[in-house]
Amino acid sequence: MxxxxxxxxxxxxxxxxxxxxxxxxxxxxxxxxxxxxxxxxxxxxxxxxxxxxxxxxxxxxxxxSDLGSFALPDSGLERPSDERSRWLHRHFGARLYQGGRYNEAHIINPLGQTLYSSLNGSLVQKQDSEGIDQRLLSLVALVRANFEHANVIKKLLAADAGERPPPPTSVFRAEFVRVNGQPAIAAVVANAPVFARSEERIYSPPLVAVVSYFDQQSIDELQSDVSVTxxxxxxxxxxxxxxxxxxxxxxxxxxxxxxxxxxxxxxxxxxxxxxxxxxxxxxxxxxxxxxxxxxxxxxxxxxxxxxxxxxEMAYRDPLTGLANRLRLVETLREQIPALAPGQKLALFFLDLDGFKDINDTLGHPVGDELLAMVGERLEGILGSKGMTVRFGGDEFALLAPISQTDEIGRIAERIIETVRQPVIAGEHVLNVGGSLGISLAPEHGREPEELLRRADIALYRAKSDGRGTHRVFDPSDEVVLQSRRAIERDIERAMWHDEFFTVYQPLFSADGERIEGVETLVRWQHPERGMVPPGDFIHVAEKSGLIVKLDEWVLRKACEHAKQWPDISVAVNMSPSNFRHCNLAERVKRVVEETGFDPRRLEIEITEGMLLNANDDVLFDLQELREFGIRFAIDDFGTGYSSLGYLGSFPIDKIKIDQSFVQNLGVKEDAAAIVECVARLGRALGLSVTAEGVETAAQHRFVRAAGCQQVQGYLLSKPLRPAEITELMCKPAAELQRA
Incomplete structure (x- = not known):
């Protein structure tokens, strides 16, 4: 046991x-x-x-990001108070509220005056600061002080002069605060203009202030971003x-x-x-x-x-799926130091020609589809041998290692040819072009930003040389760019110091015995360079956007001078750039009313190309000005892609036969037929026809016999100062012909 x-x-x-x-x-x-x-x-x-x-x-x-995409043009801010509020609400407040993120939105000028306010997407009629939370007003004052202390505009001017890299163009501040006792984000931004692409502003800009409460939409957005419940x-x-x-x-x-x-x-x-x-x-x-x-x-x-x-998402463009600018910069920083002797990196900087017109006329969805398809095609050019990047907007970049210089031209031509291929987006067949600027590492720099800057300079030269081509960076390009920027600054200064002046070339009746109108021409007396030819500054003003301000100045001078000549019309040329800015009709009407000029005596000359690229907004502006009494003429008719369609669709009163056709009379066989054809076309459509560039008696006899109602040219009169026009109008018909 x-x-x-x-x-x-x-x-x-x-x-x-x-x-x-x-x-x-x-x-x-x-x-x-x-x-x-x-x-x-x-x-x-x-x-x-x-x-x-x-x-x-x-x-x-x-x-x-939301506030950075809104620009506040002078044309909107200079309106009367009630109209300005409605305009800002339509173009700023209502659009800002579409996403539902913002509960309050205000625009405050440098004097602290509230130009615009909205609450929960609704316009507040009484525009003052009483209803604005004190914390938001303090934030406005802080941003204003930071903007002025940072000397943003002076630094931008210095950057334009090539003295230093471009600084940030805005001051932004956002804070977590309680507004009316409710937690919210209060944000204020002051945006400065980019001088290379828009007219320079030398004053402190209005501030945009918004309030976004922490509400159910914020909860939904945060839950979605972080994937919580x-x-x-x-x-x-x-x-x-x-x-x-x-x-x-x-x-x-x-x-x-x-x-x-x-x-x-x-x-x-x-x-x-x-x-x-x-x-x-x-x-x-x-x-x-x-x-x-x-x-x-x-x-x-x-x-x-x-x-x-x-x-990976931080380095990808969400629209095209391509690498983005951040990824390109990091890749350049990695690959440039690793280059073997004799090896180079070629940076191809591509800008799509004609994309903006497609985006404006057909809408952003079509534009986005076009960008995605172009990006897909571009990615197939280099494949795994290089990098294709969506740089932003309608700009792309391609990075490729090369060992032979002739590879650059082959790749560039292939890129341009690829972009030229039509793109089918839904029911639309889209055609765009491309211009390329190219920089090489290490030849043109070893820092990413320097390579990008020089590729951009080369791109500017490619566009200046006619678009649809490529240019490799050359050190002389920087000199040209600096000269262009110097002219831009001089143009702005010239308008403030009255260096521009206007002359007027008479338009005579067909027999040359009566002055029926004058065409306004602008001249520039530079204090150091003397008389600057129009060809040296007009295209610079076009590219920089200063042409809009210059055209308005010319219009005002023409109206002031022409009040002395009550029996004739005055013609003013308008650049196509004016029609791409908001409220052209309102700006023209304002100048006419302020000068007291009779709009029925004003004639605006436009180009064929502007009409061919016109959208509904342009047609609306033309019709509004026509109802105001202003007439329209097509300048240099026949030099572009002439179409009977736009002659019938737009309110045109006159066509002007380009001087190249008149001066070829008796030189080229087809010149006479062209002049006669245009004259008959004008009569058939009920349009007045003017022959430009008449310099000989034989030319005068021919255009008169062809049926032109008006003639213009040095045979009859050169461009004259206002006092000379007044003196000329006092002469009898016989003396006019001798003059």
Whole structure:
């Protein structure tokens, strides 16, 4: 019995020991699993808190992006108060509110006056600062002070002169504050113009101030960005054990705003799934442990994949799927130092010609589809041998390693030819062109920004040389660019210092005995360079956008001078750039009314090309001015792509036969037929016909016999000063012919 007891006891002890060992092993295993699950939950929660913190801060960047896309042209700000408010609401407030993000929007001028306000997308008629939260007004004052302290405009002028790299062109500040007791983001931006592409402003700009409350839309947006559920805002730190959260410090010193959401607990979820197996089948101890490890590994891999995907998105253009500017700059920084002797990197900077017209006439969806298809085609040129980049807007860049110089031309021609191929977008067949600027590393620089800048300079020369071509950067290009910018600055200064003046070339009746009108021409007496030919500054004014201001100045002078000549009309040339700016009709009518000129005596000369590219807005402006009494003439008729269609569709009163046809009379066989054909066409359509460039008596006799109602040219009179026009009009008909 004793031995049996001893064996049983030993057996019990062994069973107990084994049981204890198994229990200890199971407990240890369960403890390890629970500890791992807890750590995974903590890691996931920490990651979510980091992402949520970044997403909350990202709301400021989204507001900055939204406000940066709005330009406030002088034409809108200079309107009467009521009309200005409605105009700003239509072009700014209502469009800004379409996304539903903004609860308040204000535009405040440098004097602190409120030019425009809207609440929840509705225009506020009473424009003052009483209804604006004091914190927002303080932020406005801070941004104004920062903008002026930063000397943004002076720095931009210095950058234009090539003294330093271009600085930021805006001052933006956003803060987390409480507005009317409700947590919100208050943001203010001051935008300065980009002088290379728009007219220079030398005054402090209006400020745009907005308020975006933390509301249900903010909750939905943050939940979507971070992929969480149950997100809520709270004024206190109280929350359930299932929730995790962050605190958002308020910039106005008020209590922090708390954000809580249902914590994602991948570890707990896994533990709940394997717990029944752990409790029921001890034999699957190792197997269950393996599953746990594998599952945890899968969770870790999923987090890593998500992180890699987020990084990849930061380097990709969402529209085309191509690499973006950030990725290009980093690639240049990596590859330039690694270049072997004799090896080069070619940077091809592409700008689409004609894209803006498509975008304006057919809409942004069609424009986006065009960009995506062009990007796909461009990517196929280099393939894996290079990089294709959507740089922004209608600009692309291609980066390719080269060993032979002749490769540059072949790649450039292939790029241009690829872009020229028609693109079918829905029911539209779209045609665009492309101009290329090329810079080489290390020849033209070893820094990414320097290569990009010089490729852009080469692109400017390609566009100046006629578009649809490519140019490799040459150091002389910088001299040309600096000269162009110097002329731009001189043009702006000249308008302030009355260096421009107008002359007038008479338009005579067909017999040459009566002055029926004058054409206004602009001249520039430079204090250092003397008389500057129009060909040296008109095209610079066109490209820089200064032509709009110059044309308005010429129109005003013409109206003032022509009031002395009550019996004749005055013609003024209008650049196509004017028709791409808002409210042309209103600007012209304002000048006419301010000068007291009779609009029925005003004639605006436009080009064929402008009509061919015109959209509904241009037609509306022409019709509005026609109803006001102004007449329209097509200048240099026959030199462009003439079409009977636009002669019938637009309110045209006169066509002017280009002087090249008149001067070829008796020189080229077809010149006479062309002049006669245009004269007959004008009569058939009920249009007046003027022959330009009449310099000989034979030319005068021919155009008169062909049926031209008016003649103009040096045979009859050169361009004259206003006083000379007055003197000429006092002469009898016989003396006019002798003159």
């Amino acid at each position: 004793g031995k049996l007891f001893d064996k049983r006891w030993l057996g019990d002890q062994l069973v107990a020991v084994v049981g204890l060992l198994v229990a200890a092993a199971m407990a240890a295993l369960l403890g390890v699993v629970m500890l791992v699950a807890e750590r995974v939950d903590e890691s996931a929660s920490a990651r979510e808190r980091e992402l949520m913190q970044a997403a909350v801060l990202g709301l400021k960047q989204k507001i900055k 149950g997100l809520r805002f709270s004024e206190t730190a109280a929350h359930t054990k299932e929730e995790t959260g962050i605190s958002v410090s308020m910039d106005d010193g008020s209590a922090p705003l708390m954000l809580f959401w249902h914590a994602t607990r991948p570890g707990t979820a896994i533990l709940e799934r394997i717990a029944p197996a752990l409790g029921a089948i001890t034999l699957f101890f190792g197997f269950v442990t393996l599953i746990v490890l594998r599952t945890m590994r899968a969770s870790t891999q999923e987090l890593a994949v998500s992180e890699r995907r987020a990084v």
